[in-house]
Amino acid sequence: xxxxxxxxxxxxxxxxxxxxxxxxxxxxxxxxxxxxxxxxxxxxxxxxxxxxxxxxxxxxxxxxxxxxxxxxxxxxxxxxxxxxxxxxxxxxxxxxxxxxxxxxxxxxxxxxxxxxxxxxxxxxxxxxxxxxxxxxxxxxxxxxxxxxxxxxxxxxxxxxxxxxxxxxxxxxxxxxxxxxxxxxxxxxxxxxxxxxxxxxxxxx
Numbered sequence: 001x002x003x004x005x006x007x008x009x010x011x012x013x014x015x016x017x018x019x020x021x022x023x024x025x026x027x028x029x030x031x032x033x034x035x036x037x038x039x040x041x042x043x044x045x046x047x048x049x050x051x052x053x054x055x056x057x058x059x060x061x062x063x064x065x066x067x068x069x070x071x072x073x074x075x076x077x078x079x080x081x082x083x084x085x086x087x088x089x090x091x092x093x094x095x096x097x098x099x100x101x102x103x104x105x106x107x108x109x110x111x112x113x114x115x116x117x118x119x120x121x122x123x124x125x126x127x128x129x130x131x132x133x134x135x136x137x138x139x140x141x142x143x144x145x146x147x148x149x150x151x152x153x154x155x156x157x158x159x160x161x162x163x164x165x166x167x168x169x170x171x172x173x174x175x176x177x178x179x180x181x182x183x184x185x186x187x188x189x190x191x192x193x194x195x196x197x198x199x200x201x202x203x204x
Contacts, residue, residue, distance in 0.1 A: 033163050033172045033189055038083045042113025043067060047079055047087075051095065052103035060109065073098045084108055084136075108136055111193070118193035122147040125154035125201045134193040141179055141188050143197055149180070155202035156180060161189060162196040 041047065043063050049071055051057040057072045067080025074094045079087050088106040095102040111118040111134060118134045120143050127148025135142075140161060150156050156176035163170055176199060178184035191197070 031172060032187075033161060033170065033192075034165065035192075038085075039108065039111070039118070039193060040081055040083060041079045041087065041108065042111075043080055044112040045079075045108055046110035046112065047084070048107045048109050049088075049091065050105045050107070051099065052105075054099055054102075057095070057099070062112070079106075114193070120191050120193070121196045122199070123196065124159075124199035125151045126199050127151060134191070138191050139188050140174055140176070140191060140197060141185075143191055143195075144176065144180075144199070150176065150199055151201075153201045155200050159197065159199045161191070162198065163192060164194055 041063060043065055045063050047063060047069055048060045049058055059071055061069050063069055063079050067078055068076045069079045070076050071091060074091060077090060084106040088104045092102050092104040095104060119131045120134050121131045122143050123129045130147045132146050159174040159176040160171045161174050175187045179188050
């Protein structure tokens with residue numbers, strides 16, 4: 001009797017678990033894209049270095065063919081082949097010998113080394129399909145506005161963001177209508193170099 005009761009309880013538990021899983025799949029909750037691989041700085045990229053409370057130590061410069069940039073007090077530092085965060089961390093450590101509690105930020109203002117690969121493209125039912133240079137912090141809304149917004153024939157809530165990570169590609173639903181009309185930024189994802197945003201036309 002105890003064994004039978006335990007089996008019945010186990011079956012009930014599995015049944016409830018299955019229902020819960022199906023409910024999650026059917027909920028339609030948006031799936032956010034994973035963060036893209038960190039961009040590695042390349043030769044000819046334009047790098048902006050800022051030091052908090054010490055603007056005279058800031059610099060905006062292209063990465064030289066040897067992969068280096070020159071920063072006041074520090075001198076040459078390798079930037080090529082590294083992420084902006086890694087460069088900022090090293091600069092912060094080296095400037096610590098000269099500046100109390102140095103806080104450094106490194107931002108890529110122009111991606112020239114991978115200009116074609118680093119573009120973001122918007123296609124479909126937009127005013128002007130575009131291929132625009134990627135900028136740090138750029139979102140789906142930024143890219144769509146650069147395309148002039150959607151046309152009157154668009155089905156904005158069936159839009160999608162396509163991203164390639166390594167050998168695989170994945171599409172993520174974008175509720176563009178909610179973003180544009182209701183200010184709901186839930187699916188206003190940050191874009192990554194190489195992303196493609198498509199806005200389909202509605203079925204008449």
